[in-house]
Every structure is written in C-alpha cells, then in structure tokens.
Amino acid sequence: MPDMTTFFQTPGVGGVxxxxxxxxxxxxxxxxxxxxxxxxxxxxxxx
Amino acid sequence: MANKTGSHVLVDRDHLMKPxxxxxxxxxxxxxxxxxxxxxxxxxxxxxxxxxxxxxxLNNTVAWGVYITxxxxxxxxxxxxxxxxxxxRVSGAEWRRPITRAAEAITVFALVLGGSQVLFDIGRxxxxxxxxxxxxxxxxxxxxxxxISVYLLSSLFYLLLPLIPDMAIMRDHHAVTGWRKELYRxxxxxxxxxxxxxxxxxxxxxxxxxxxxxxxxxxHTVVSWIFGMTIRPMWHSTILxxxxxxxxxxxxxxxxxxxxxxLRKVYGFEDYLKPLHFDYLGxxxxxxxxxxxxxxxxxxxxxxxxxLLEELEVFESKMTGAYAEMFWAxxxxxxxxxFILSFARSKWPVGATVSASVFIVIGMWIERYTIVVPxxxxxxxxxxxxxxYWPSWVEIGxxxxxxxxxxLLYVLFAKLFPIISIWEVEEAEEALEERLExxxxxxxxxxxxxxxx
Amino acid sequence: MDEGRRSALKKIxxxxxxxxxxxxxxxxVRAASRTIAAQHAAAPQTKQLAMVxxxxxMTDEIAHACIEICHREHNVPKSxxxxxxxxxxxxxxxxxxxxxxxxxxxxxxxxxxxxxxMCNHCDSPACVKVCPTAATWKRKSDGLVMMDMxxxxxxRYCVVACPxxxxxxxxxxxxxxxETTYPARSRGVVEKCNxxxxxxRVGEIPLCVTVSQGTxxxxxxxxxxxxxxxxxxxxxxxxxxxxLGTGPNVYYIVEDKLRERPRHGE
Numbered sequence: 001m002p003d004m005t006t007f008f009q010t011p012g013v014g015g016v017x018x019x020x021x022x023x024x025x026x027x028x029x030x031x032x033x034x035x036x037x038x039x040x041x042x043x044x045x046x047x
Numbered sequence: 048m049a050n051k052t053g054s055h056v057l058v059d060r061d062h063l064m065k066p067x068x069x070x071x072x073x074x075x076x077x078x079x080x081x082x083x084x085x086x087x088x089x090x091x092x093x094x095x096x097x098x099x100x101x102x103x104x105l106n107n108t109v110a111w112g113v114y115i116t117x118x119x120x121x122x123x124x125x126x127x128x129x130x131x132x133x134x135x136r137v138s139g140a141e142w143r144r145p146i147t148r149a150a151e152a153i154t155v156f157a158l159v160l161g162g163s164q165v166l167f168d169i170g171r172x173x174x175x176x177x178x179x180x181x182x183x184x185x186x187x188x189x190x191x192x193x194x195i196s197v198y199l200l201s202s203l204f205y206l207l208l209p210l211i212p213d214m215a216i217m218r219d220h221h222a223v224t225g226w227r228k229e230l231y232r233x234x235x236x237x238x239x240x241x242x243x244x245x246x247x248x249x250x251x252x253x254x255x256x257x258x259x260x261x262x263x264x265x266x267h268t269v270v271s272w273i274f275g276m277t278i279r280p281m282w283h284s285t286i287l288x289x290x291x292x293x294x295x296x297x298x299x300x301x302x303x304x305x306x307x308x309x310l311r312k313v314y315g316f317e318d319y320l321k322p323l324h325f326d327y328l329g330x331x332x333x334x335x336x337x338x339x340x341x342x343x344x345x346x347x348x349x350x351x352x353x354x355l356l357e358e359l360e361v362f363e364s365k366m367t368g369a370y371a372e373m374f375w376a377x378x379x380x381x382x383x384x385x386f387i388l389s390f391a392r393s394k395w396p397v398g399a400t401v402s403a404s405v406f407i408v409i410g411m412w413i414e415r416y417t418i419v420v421p422x423x424x425x426x427x428x429x430x431x432x433x434x435x436y437w438p439s440w441v442e443i444g445x446x447x448x449x450x451x452x453x454x455l456l457y458v459l460f461a462k463l464f465p466i467i468s469i470w471e472v473e474e475a476e477e478a479l480e481e482r483l484e485x486x487x488x489x490x491x492x493x494x495x496x497x498x499x500x
Numbered sequence: 501m502d503e504g505r506r507s508a509l510k511k512i513x514x515x516x517x518x519x520x521x522x523x524x525x526x527x528x529v530r531a532a533s534r535t536i537a538a539q540h541a542a543a544p545q546t547k548q549l550a551m552v553x554x555x556x557x558m559t560d561e562i563a564h565a566c567i568e569i570c571h572r573e574h575n576v577p578k579s580x581x582x583x584x585x586x587x588x589x590x591x592x593x594x595x596x597x598x599x600x601x602x603x604x605x606x607x608x609x610x611x612x613x614x615x616x617x618m619c620n621h622c623d624s625p626a627c628v629k630v631c632p633t634a635a636t637w638k639r640k641s642d643g644l645v646m647m648d649m650x651x652x653x654x655x656r657y658c659v660v661a662c663p664x665x666x667x668x669x670x671x672x673x674x675x676x677x678x679e680t681t682y683p684a685r686s687r688g689v690v691e692k693c694n695x696x697x698x699x700x701r702v703g704e705i706p707l708c709v710t711v712s713q714g715t716x717x718x719x720x721x722x723x724x725x726x727x728x729x730x731x732x733x734x735x736x737x738x739x740x741x742x743x744l745g746t747g748p749n750v751y752y753i754v755e756d757k758l759r760e761r762p763r764h765g766e
Contacts, residue, residue: 004338004381007184008183008184008185009153009183009185009637010184011181011183011184011395011632011633011634011637012180012181012182012183012193012634013182013183013184014182014184014185014186014189014192015178015179015180015181017180017184017189017193018179018182018189018192018193018196020178021193021196022193022196022197022199022200025196025201026182026200026295029204030206031082031587032251032254033078033204033207033208034249034325035247035251036208036211036244036247036248036251037211037236037237037238037244038329098672099670099671099672099673099687099688100654100671100687101584101671102687103689105656105671106581106583106584106671107583107584107585107587107659107665107666107667107668107669109584110656110659110660110669111656111660121756161660163654166653168656169654169656169688170651170652170654170655170656170669170670170687170688170690171652171653171654171686171688171689172653174580174633174653174654175651175653177631177633177651177653178653180635181633181634181635182631182632182634183631183632183634183652185629186629186630186631186632186658187631187658188655189632190629192632202628219561262570272658275519276629276630276743277626277630278626278663278745278746279660279661279663280662298521313720326619356599356600357599357600414588423660426663426665426714427592427596427665428596428597428600428617428664428665428740429583429587429590429592429665430587430590430591430592430617431582431583433583434583
C-alpha cells in the first residue's frame with residue numbers, strides 16, 4: 001500500500017483535487033442542462 | 048403545459064412580475080441605502096488592505112474573530128435553500144412551491160458572502176491562489192474549498208434549473224422589453240414549454256434535490272472540522288459536525304422566514320406567502336430549536352462535568368467569565384424564540400414566526416462567535432494575560448457591509464427574476480391530481496384489498 | 501428502465517461527490533497515530549533536532565541575552581503592543597507555561613518562575629497539519645518545522661491551531677534592520693522560531709545556544725551519543741502539554757531551583 005500520509009501531505013495534491021472536482025462538477029451540470037434542453041429534439045429523433 | 052389558462056389555482060402572473068415590471072421610489076431608496084452600506088464595508092476593506100491587519104482588533108492570541116464568525120454564520124444561513132427546496136421537494140411537501148425560489152437565492156448569496164469573509168480574513172489575499180498551487184489535502188481548509196465550491200456550483204445550478212421555464216415566461220411577456228428581454232432570452236435557453244423538456248427538467252431537479260442534501264451536510268460538517276480537527280479546548284469535539292449542521296439548518300429556516308415576510312409586505316404577496324407557510328415553517332423551526340437545545344446541552348454538560356483543565360477554562364469563560372453575557376444572551380434569545388413558537392405561532396403565524404426568527408438569527412450569530420473566540424482567548428503561554436478580544440471599526444464595517452451586500456444582492460435578484468416560481472405554483476394543481484391518483488394506490492378503495500383477503 | 505437505472509446511478513454519483521469531503525480524514529488519522537507506545541520509544545529513527553532547556557540554571561540575564569540575539573539577528577521588529585509582538589523566543593511563568601504540570605503545593609520558587617519558550621518543533625505538529633498551502637512543513641532531513649514566508653497567505657490557521665502560542669503574525673510591515681542581513685518580512689505572514697535553520701546550514705549552532713552559558717543544549721535525538729540524548733537520559737525532563745500528543749522537541753530540566761546543583765558541563 002502506498003504511503004497515504006505522504007499523499008495527503010504533498011503540496012498541490014489538494015489543489016489539483018479541488019480543481020478536478022470543480023471542473024467535473026461544471027461539466028456534469030453542463031451536460032445535464034444540455035440533456036434537459038434538448039428534450040424536444042431527442043424525442044423527435046426517437047419517433 | 049395543459050392548463051396554462053384553465054387553472055383553478057389562480058396565479059396572477061402580472062402580479063408576480065410586478066416587482067420586475069414596476070419600480071417604486073422606495074425601491075431606489077432601499078437600493079441606495081444598501082449600496083451605502085456596501086460602500087462603507089468596501090471602504091473598511093480598502094483601509095484594511097492598505098494598512099494591514101493591524102487595523103483589526105485581532106492579535107496573536109485571538110487570531111480569528113468576527114470574519115471567521117461571519118464565515119460560519121453565512122455558510123449556515125446558506126442551508127435555507129437546501130432545506131426548503133431539497134428536503135421539502137424530496138418529501139413531496141406541496142406547500143413549498145411559492146417558497147423555493149426565495150430560499151435557493153438565499154443559499155447562493157449567503158455562500159458568496161460567506162466565502163468572501165475568508166478573503167477579508169487572510170493577511171495576503173493576493174496570494175490566495177497558493178491554496179490551489181500548493182494546497183495539501185491534509186488541511187481542513189482544502190476540504191472546505193472543495194465542499195463549498197461543489198455546494199456553490201450545485202446551488203447555482205439548482206437555482207438556475209427551475210428558473211428556465213420562468214425565464215421563458217418572462218421572455219414572452221409583453222411588458223418586458225429592452226436589455227431585460229435579451230437577458231431572459233439568453234437564460235431561457237430556447238425553452239419552448241414542450242412536455243419532454245419539462246419531464247426532463249423535473250427529473251433533473253429531482254436528482255439535484257437528492258444530491259444537494261449530502262453536499263449541504265458535508266459543507267457544514269467540514270466547516271465545523273476547521274475547528275474540530277485542531278486540539279484546542281472546546282473546538283476539538285466530536286459533536287461539532289452535527290452541531291454545526293443543526294445550527295445551519297436552524298438559522299437557515301429563520302433567515303428564509305424573515306426574507307419571506309419582507310417580500311410579502313413589500314411586494315404584496317399575501318396571496319402567495321400565506322400564514323400557513325409561516326405556520327409550517329414555524330413548526331419546523333420549533334423542532335430545530337428543540338434539537339439545538341439538545342445539542343447545546345449535550346456539548347456543555349459533557350465538557351463541564353468532565354472538567355478537563357483547558358476545556359474548563361473555556362467553559363467557565365462562557366458560563367461566568369468574559370463571554371458570559373454573550374453566551375447567556377444567546378441562550379435567552381433561543382428560550383424566547385422557543386416560547387414564541389410554542390405558544391404564539393398558531394394564533395399569529397406570521398408575526399410570531401418572524402419575531403422568533405429574528406431572535407434566532409441574532410442568537411445563532413452569537414453562537415458562532417462564542418464558539419470561535421473564547422477558545423482562543425484562554426490561551427496562555429505567550430508571556431502575558433490575553434485581553435478580551437473586541438472587533439475594531441474596520442471589522443464591524445466589513446461585517447455591516449457584508450450584511451448589506453447580502454441584502455443588496457437579494458433585492459437586485461428579486462428585481463430581475465421572479466422571486467416566486469411562477470410555473471411551479473401554476474403546476475400545483477396538476478400535481479394535486481397526480482397525488483390523488485397516487486393516494487388511491489395505498490388507501491383502501493374497497494375492491495382489491497378485501498377481495499384478496 | 502434504462503433511464504431509471506441511469507438516474508439512480510447519477511444519484512449515487514452525486515451522493516458520493518457530496519461525502520467525498522470526508523475522505524481526507526483517512527490521511528490525518530494515520531498522520532496523527534501517535535500512541536503512548538510510540539511516545540515511549542527510546543529514540544526517533546530519523547534525525548530529529550531537539551533543545552534541552554536547563555531551568556535550574558537559567559537566569560533572567562541569560563534568557564534576555566537569548567531573546568536579544570535571536571530577535572536582533574532574525575530581524576524581529578520591536579513592538580510596544582505585547583499582544584501583537586512577534587516572538588521567536590520569550591519568557592513565561594512556569595505555572596502558565598506548564599499549566600498541566602503545576603499544582604499549588606509546589607515549591608514557591610516555581611510559581612512565577614520564568615521559563616524560556618520557543619517553537620517545540622513537534623513530532624506531529626498541529627500547525628503543519630492544518631496549513632492550506634504547505635507554507636509550514638516538517639523537514640524530513642532534520643525534523644525542523646519550517647516556515648516559508650513567501651508562500652504563506654496569512655490565514656493564521658497555524659496560529660490558532662498551535663496549542664503553545666509559538667506563532668506570530670506580522671500585523672504590519674517591518675523595516676529592515678541595519679544590524680542584520682536577515683530579510684524583513686512583509687506584513688500579513690506568520691513566522692516563528694526556526695532553530696536557526698540558516699545557521700545550521702553552514703554548520704553552526706542556534707544563536708540562543710551560543711549565549712546560553714550552557715543552559716541550552718542542542719542536538720540530534722536519533723543519535724544516542726549526542727549531548728541532548730545523554731542529558732535527557734541523565735535528568736528528569738518535561739515537555740509542554742505532553743498529553744496533546746504533538747510530541748514537542750524542546751525539553752525542560754525541572755529540578756528544584758532552591759537546591760544547589762552542579763551546572764551541566766562543569
């Protein structure tokens with residue numbers, strides 16, 4: 001098992017994780033919004 | 048949108064849009080006064096930036112004071128939106144409909160103001176990016192950064208999603224012209240009220256409502272862990288996480304009640320924000336008051352009874368020492384709120400819940416203060432007896448400016464966006480029919496149940 | 501059906517994201533696992549610099565000399581405001597420096613007896629754990645708790661987390677002293693005793709030790725033959741707030757001040 005203590009103490013790890021989480025949340029919500037708004041067109045395609 | 052016009056729930060769209068379409072002189076005066084408050088806070092901050100932290104009342108013993116108190120307080124207030132929108136939505140409480148928008152807006156603005164407090168507090172705001180560049184995951188501040196960003200983004204999205212159909216209504220309204228029409232057109236994202244869009248919207252909102260509950264809990268838990276993870280007396284306590292969450296929801300409900308009362312009076316929304324809403328929210332508030340007393344008792348009786356040397360110093364400074372006035376003021380405020388909610392709520396739902404809420408909001412600010420400051424103030428070992436911390440005019444100015452800024456953002460939001468969700472209120476009747484159908488599936492209808500037996 | 505499963509999955513994902521904030525906890529659990537057995541272990545495995553303060557022989561004159569030279573050479577600004585004064589090393593009364601190791605029945609000499617205090621360069625430093633920029637860190641090569649004043653954002657989390665009050669914030673700009681080349685600090689950052697890391701680098705001992713007339717002993721704890729190790733074996737020593745588990749590396753010899761004792765090294 002890698003030394004988790006070192007991982008949690010490494011400078012920058014927290015920042016990278018924070019940035020990743022923030023970015024992925026923005027992307028998720030962006031995709032969600034797109035899915036909602038394209039409801040009409042997607043529905044047409046299915047028919 | 049089957050019953051846009053044939054609804055029995057009478058929604059006067061023009062009335063709901065009145066705050067947006069008409070502006071009174073009083074409104075300008077209010078905005079002007081709030082702006083003055085913000086300007087005063089901005090001046091105080093500039094003063095602090097140019098003269099350094101020496102203009103605060105802080106020192107090396109009490110290195111955190113009013114800013115951190117405000118931070119915790121505002122983050123707490125932000126839980127208003129979560130509770131009203133998410134919990135009530137998930138539990139299917141129909142009466143939530145006219146309240147959701149007002150509550151969600153509180154969440155977003157309280158988070159913005161809460162986050163700003165950290166910038167006011169740090170000595171080198173110009174280096175704030177270092178947290179991203181060098182932050183180790185070990186620091187509770189990183190947990191806060193992550194959780195609060197997620198919460199802010201989620202509550203912004205949670206505010207935006209149910210706003211889309213209303214934006215389309217506004218876009219198509221005859222009274223709306225000019226740049227505002229353009230704004231609504233952009234924010235409506237080509238919404239055309241078609242059923243599939245709406246079905247997906249409802250679904251997305253439902254998912255988000257579920258997701259935002261653990262996010263909100265995580266936020267106030269890690270805020271408490273800023274203190275709880277240290278080894279300072281009465282900060283280092285396992286109860287702090289749940290205690291902060293309870294306090295957050297508690298002050299959040301109180302804040303939304305006050306906001307609702309103001310909106311109701313100022314914009315004449317008596318038909319939408321009815322005494323029943325205040326009564327129900329007051330009941331929730333009463334429950335939270337009882338819960339708050341329980342947590343407070345659990346925390347203080349354990350500390351006082353155990354009587355560890357350092358903890359007892361803090362404990363006594365709150366019970367009988369330098370912070371006793373504040374501590375007991377908080378307790379008395381909560382007792383008053385409890386009695387108002389218990390005995391006056393059903394008779395005067397609006398007046399009673401609003402006055403109780405004022406006591407609770409002030410009491411909760413004091414609670415945050417008496418958690419942050421006394422622990423620091425008892426530290427000895429620096430070669431002198433620490434004096435009692437008192438904020439300077441700069442700290443008071445920035446605090447005042449922050450509260451004005453919060454109100455100003457809210458007032459401007461209500462000017463641009465319908466503060467009562469138009470489509471959600473209109474949709475209530477449809478939902479009612481669905482609910483009736485649903486009820487038939489679990490209530491005796493005199494056919495299948497008896498036949499099978 | 502597929503739709504339903506997808507939304508359920510999404511719900512799980514969002515919930516997971518929400519509680520993800522709790523995961524870093526795992527890291528600190530291990531970082532903080534200082535058991536009593538660990539504290540009883542004879543010597544650290546890696547180099548750990550430590551200081552032994554001989555309170556029995558420390559006089560006010562010696563203490564003042566230590567403080568004077570440290571603050572002068574490290575460009576620590578003078579201040580009239582005791583609550584905002586920057587301190588690397590300072591004096592405090594015994595009963596207030598060691599509140600958990602004092603009782604009213606102690607010899608009178610202990611009450612109010614000045615003790616020389618400084619950063620403890622702990623084994624498990626509370627300040628290092630909480631720093632959001634790693635501007636303060638535990639140096640692996642010699643166990644010093646270091647401070648990067650160019651990275652510090654001045655959040656003062658370390659100031660409030662340290663249970664010893666060893667950290668000072670720069671409430672205002674300091675001026676460059678002409679007596680030293682040690683750079684003045686800009687306002688808004690935190691600083692503290694660094695065991696004279698800048699002198700250790702060129703093979704010299706901390707300044708306070710040089711003027712302590714033998715009352716301060718400095719050395720490596722992991723070396724059983726070092727002066728500090730020998731002294732700690734020979735004398736009864738205490739550390740500040742030992743029960744907190746931070747593992748301070750500044751040790752104090754407590755012997756009855758009223759009794760005549762041969763000075764260490766004589």
